[in-house]
Amino acid sequence: MSLAVRRVLPEPVPPSARQHMVRMRDGVQLATDVYGAGREAPAPTVLARLPYDKNSRYVFFDRIAERFTAHGYVVVVQDVRGKFRSQGRTLGWTGEVDDGYDTLEWIVRQPWSDGTVGMFGDSYYGFTQWSAVSSQHPALRAIVPRVTSTTNAPGIATYDAGAGRQPLWLEGATYQAQVWTDNHIHEFEVDFSRRPLIAAYEEAFAAIGKRSAGFDLVVGGIPLDPYNGPHPYDARPVPVLHCAGWFDNLGTAHLRDYEELAKRPGWAAVQYLIADTIDHENYFLEDAPATPESDHMVSVEALERKLDSYTGPAIEFFDVFLKGAAHPDTLPRVRWKLGHVGWRTAAGWPLPEARATELYLTDPAAASGTVPGGGLAPRPDDRAESGQWRYDPDDLVPSAATDTFLQLREHADERRTLDRDDVLVFTGAAATRPLDLAGPVHAVLHVESTAPTYDLFVRLLDLAPDGTARLILRGCAQADRPGEVEIALGHTGYRVRPGHRLALMIAGSDFPNHLPNSGSLESPWLATTPKASLQHLRTGAAHPSRLCLTVLPDSGDGGEGGGPR
Structure with a gap:
């Protein structure tokens, strides 16, 4: 046919x-x-x-x-x-x-x-x-x-x-x-x-x-x-x-x-x-x-x-x-x-009064479980920790939207994706007052893989009190060696409302928005048997994997629960 x-x-x-x-x-x-x-x-x-x-x-x-x-x-x-x-x-x-x-x-x-x-x-x-x-x-x-x-x-x-x-x-x-x-x-x-x-x-x-x-x-x-x-x-x-x-x-x-x-x-x-x-x-x-x-x-x-x-x-x-x-x-x-x-x-952008703040990824061993997973904290853990997630070309992580040109037409709830066992998710505590994001956002991850080339997909989400998770920003990068990878998520103007939490998701695929990695040096277009791989994320003071935000002053919680100080 x-x-x-x-x-x-x-x-x-x-x-x-x-x-x-x-x-x-x-x-x-x-x-x-x-x-x-x-x-x-x-x-x-x-x-x-x-x-x-x-x-x-x-x-x-x-x-x-x-x-x-x-x-x-x-x-x-x-x-x-x-x-x-x-x-x-x-x-x-x-x-x-x-x-x-x-x-x-x-x-x-x-x-x-x-x-x-x-x-x-x-x-x-x-x-x-x-x-x-x-x-x-x-x-x-x-x-x-x-x-x-x-x-x-x-x-x-x-x-x-x-x-x-x-x-x-x-x-x-x-x-x-x-x-x-x-x-x-x-x-x-x-x-x-x-x-x-x-x-x-x-x-x-x-x-x-x-x-x-x-x-x-x-x-x-x-x-x-x-x-x-x-x-x-x-x-x-x-x-x-x-x-x-x-x-x-x-x-x-x-x-x-x-x-x-x-x-x-x-x-x-x-x-x-x-x-x-x-x-x-x-x-x-x-x-x-x-x-x-x-x-x-x-x-x-x-x-x-x-x-x-x-x-x-x-x-x-x-x-x-x-x-x-x-x-x-x-x-x-x-x-x-x-x-x-x-x-x-x-008068200009980014706003002169906005300030940079960092939330550090903690408890990565828990991040491959269901929400809340690992944590987002104002300071890194003193001890070195690591978490891992798998890349399975036969079970790819679904994209945030079937068509990203129409991201908000459906504005899908991604909670089921956050609960997959092949992604890492880190969440902060529920905000007690508004957290206003206003400017660029990026993630810095310390990663390595069993594959010679691997992909990193990061999503920043708004986790509501009812458990629904909606996309705020996303970004991706491709790497071919272990070490620090910086991933730009773009700019935003977005209020995280009281009772809501930030959630950061890390995955090895984003399908069908992006071409799946072959898991080898073979062209992903031509691969007939793409290979699975295992990725490791390092956290802690020596490997400070973190989420870098730009926020307006006098917003956020300022405590241990994930708001900026």
Whole structure:
């Protein structure tokens, strides 16, 4: 029986848009919609360049355009090279610098353009904004990249990835296979039980009749440098409104961009940040898990409610930097949401008043049992201790969500995962007053393995009084020798409420979000008999495995029970 593949074709161009085929420097023509061009006077333009069908319900640009055009902007939305109605080779993260420049050049030559352009959008159409920055076209005056990064090619080793060795993001490889095979999107279920695992994808390509060049780069471990101009960090500074999500699967990379640019002369002066309690697909913590009434992917009413908060900050930003309607000082430098509390403003991020604190992993021998497991304490034990957990390729630890792009749509209870005997879990005592996490979080683990290469997956969870466990942050690393491993979990703004506890989980797999380790030097894509292994964690003063938090002052318990002092 052949694999079922659903081909996603382009939706009709809406009556409110006019499509143009815009010629690039090499003769390739890109399908480009224009909204709101029939004005008496030229106007500033908002541009988005994306691979997901400019006319699809998924990107809802007809509704987005209504909001921008109502505020006096022309909106231009383009299928990138090789996608949907556009011509050219299908390979993401290539050619966007030149195509971005040529599209900007086309815009400024149109009678409806006043010569100024801002760019807007999520994920890949955040990356195309950074590519346009790299092109250094003078018309680009502001960008609003959402839930994205300068180097977000899923599964491909990219220029200055900055994250150290990582287990391969299997979700990203599947994305390459489904989105970047040809002009269309091909939806299919991957049979993750196949060994070697590569066979499941080969079956899909056989059913489609074409291969994904991006997927082949992933499997081959071939690096991809997306910028044929300067890296955006080294380009001419442009005002940026970073719209990041505490639960976004690209959140760590996005905040790294923000922090790196904050160190650069010129860039620091034009950076702004909005950090919300959202995942990659713009589901909110306060609505999690989503209901039919709050799910914007299925409810028109929920989508309309979301679009006001989705476009509002960008309109405000463009009014300042494209229209000059107000002074930049009228915009808060940082707007951030403290999960379970609400919005706050600040002059910068991380917050100057926040402080670093460390919780040490204790009693590791108990950590492989059920919750509460081991402890999180303000000081390490004087004596050296160790705990162990197994990696079993035939019984992999389930991922926090079946789809991390939709982390908050289901916001799963992970208590059953915490109680598995192949993970370690460390918990603090219940908080007696609010503990406000506000800034970066990382774990430092002293580990070794019986395997020549091994993976470490860490999750920070909120353990509620009723026993439910919900994800706050996660991170991972890959190692090939014993010793200290630092694992970035990203940034957050999150209140641990009274009665709740922090829980730290350590595992050797995260399936199906990440490609399982072969347990040997064999490629995990090609392994038919992956090998089990045993991992050891060391704790105590000589090997201080610990959780490093950033907290607001006057929060937490300050005792032995796991709150910061």
